[in-house]
Amino acid sequence: MKHDKLGLNTICTHTGELEDATFKGAVSPLYMSTSYAFENVDTKRYPRYFNTPNQEALSRKIAALEKTETALIFGSGMAAISTALLAYLKSGDHVVLQQMLYGGTYNFVTEQFQRYGISYTFVKGSEADDFEAAITPDTKVIYIETPSNPLLTITDMAAIGALAKKHDLVSMIDNTFASPVNQNPIEFGIDIVLHSATKYMGGHSDILAGAVACSEELMKPIYLTGRNLGGNLSDYTVWLLERSLKTMGIRVKAQNENAMKMAEYLDRHNSVSTVYYPGLSSHPGHQLAKKQMKGYGGMLSFDLDESCDPEKFRDSLKLIKPSMSLAGIESTLLSPAKTSHALLPQEERVNQGISSRLIRFSLGIEDIEDLKADIEQAIKASKTEMAVNSK
Numbered sequence: 055m056k057h058d059k060l061g062l063n064t065i066c067t068h069t070g071e072l073e074d075a076t077f078k079g080a081v082s083p084l085y086m087s088t089s090y091a092f093e094n095v096d097t098k099r100y101p102r103y104f105n106t107p108n109q110e111a112l113s114r115k116i117a118a119l120e121k122t123e124t125a126l127i128f129g130s131g132m133a134a135i136s137t138a139l140l141a142y143l144k145s146g147d148h149v150v151l152q153q154m155l156y157g158g159t160y161n162f163v164t165e166q167f168q169r170y171g172i173s174y175t176f177v178k179g180s181e182a183d184d185f186e187a188a189i190t191p192d193t194k195v196i197y198i199e200t201p202s203n204p205l206l207t208i209t210d211m212a213a214i215g216a217l218a219k220k221h222d223l224v225s226m227i228d229n230t231f232a233s234p235v236n237q238n239p240i241e242f243g244i245d246i247v248l249h250s251a252t253k254y255m256g257g258h259s260d261i262l263a264g265a266v267a268c269s270e271e272l273m274k275p276i277y278l279t280g281r282n283l284g285g286n287l288s289d290y291t292v293w294l295l296e297r298s299l300k301t302m303g304i305r306v307k308a309q310n311e312n313a314m315k316m317a318e319y320l321d322r323h324n325s326v327s328t329v330y331y332p333g334l335s336s337h338p339g340h341q342l343a344k345k346q347m348k349g350y351g352g353m354l355s356f357d358l359d360e361s362c363d364p365e366k367f368r369d370s371l372k373l374i375k376p377s378m379s380l381a382g383i384e385s386t387l388l389s390p391a392k393t394s395h396a397l398l399p400q401e402e403r404v405n406q407g408i409s410s411r412l413i414r415f416s417l418g419i420e421d422i423e424d425l426k427a428d429i430e431q432a433i434k435a436s437k438t439e440m441a442v443n444s445k
C-alpha cells in the first residue's frame with residue numbers, strides 16, 4: 055500500500071507497524087535487544103545506529119506523517135535539533151536563525167556555537183527579505199520556527215524555502231508547535247523538519263523524544279553525526295511514542311478546536327487586552343497561516359489587562375495547571391516572562407513583545423465550557439484591590 059496516499063489518521067494508526075508473526079497480536083511487538091546477531095558490517099543492528107526494529111518502524115510512521123522519505127528518532131527535541139545543526143555546520147560557517155525561537159535552541163546557539171567557530175545572525179522580522187539581508191558568503195543554513203513561541207508569529211515557509219534554494223542553503227524548521235497534523239513544511243519547500251516529540255507527538259506529558267524528517271539524501275550527514283553524538287532514544291520509549299502517535303490526529307484536532315473557541319472567548323473578554331492566535335482574523339499572520347496550515351494549532355497567548363494580577367490569576371486556577379511544558383492532553387499555561395523566557399534580559403523580552411502580563415496557554419482536550427469557567431473564575435479572583443475599589 056502506498057503510504058503517502060493514506061489519510062492522516064490511517065498513517066497515525068498503522069504506518070510502519072511491525073507484524074507480530076508469532077502470536078498475531080494487534081500492536082507492534084517491542085524488541086528491547088541492544089545486541090543482535092552479527093550478519094555483516096552493513097546490516098548489523100544496534101540502537102545507536104538508529105536501526106532497531108522499533109526505531110525503523112517509528113521512523114516510517116514519522117516520515118509518512120511529514121510526507122517525506124525518511125526520519126530518525128532522538129532522545130529529545132534538543133538532541134534532534136543540535137544533531138541536525140551540527141551535521142550541516144562546521145568551523146567557519148554561518149547560520150541565519152529566526153529570533154523568536156524555542157529558548158533551548160537559542161541557548162544552544164548562543165552558548166555553544168562560538169566554541170565550534172560557527173557564527174550566527176538572529177533575524178528580528180519574519181519576512182523573507184529580513185532573512186536574505188542576513189545571508190553572508192559563509193551562510194550554510196536558514197533556521198525557522200512557525201508558529202513561534204510564545205506570540206505565535208507566522209513565517210512564510212514557501213518564501214524561506216525558495217530563498218534557501220536561491221542561495222544554495224539548507225533550510226530547517228522546528229515544526230513542534232504545529233505538529234505534522236497542522237503543517238507539513240516539506241510540501242512548502244523546506245528541506246529538514248525537526249520535532250520535539252515531547253510535545254504533540256507524545257501528547258501525554260510523559261515522553262521525552264525528538265525527531266528529524268527529510269529526504270534520504272539530506273539525512274546522510276545527520277545520520278553520521280547522530281551516530282557519533284549518540285542522542286538516541288531507548289526502544290521502550292520508541293514503542294510508547296509509536297502508541298502515542300496512533301491518537302495524534304484526533305488529539306490535535308480536538309486541541310485545535312478548543313484553542314479556536316478559547317481564542318474567540320478571550321478576544322471578547324473585558325479583562326484581556328490582546329489575544330495571539332493565528333486562527334483569529336485579527337492576527338497579523340492569519341492569511342499566511344490559512345495558506346500554509348491545515349489547522350491553527352492548540353497554542354495561544356494573551357495579555358491580561360491592568361485590572362488583573364497575573365500571579366493571582368495563575369494561583370486561582372482550579373482545573374488548568376500552571377506548567378512549564380505544553381501540548382499534553384491536559385490544558386496548561388505559564389507566564390513566559392517568569393519561565394520559558396525568564397533568562398532573557400528584561401529589555402530583550404519587552405523588545406520581543408513579551409510583557410509580564412502575557413500568558414501562554416496550551417489547550418488540552420477537556421470540555422471547552424469547563425475550561426472557560428476555570429478561566430472566568432480565575433480572572434475574577436485576580437482583580438487587584440485597586441481595580442475593585444475604583445469600580
Ligand SMILES: *Cc1c(COP(=O)(O)O)cnc(C)c1O
Nearest residue numbers: 130131132156228230250252263
Ligand atoms: C520543547 C521544545 C523543544 C525542545 O524539545 P525537548 O524535547 O525538550 O528537548 C524544541 N522546540 C520547541 C518548539 C519546543 O517546544
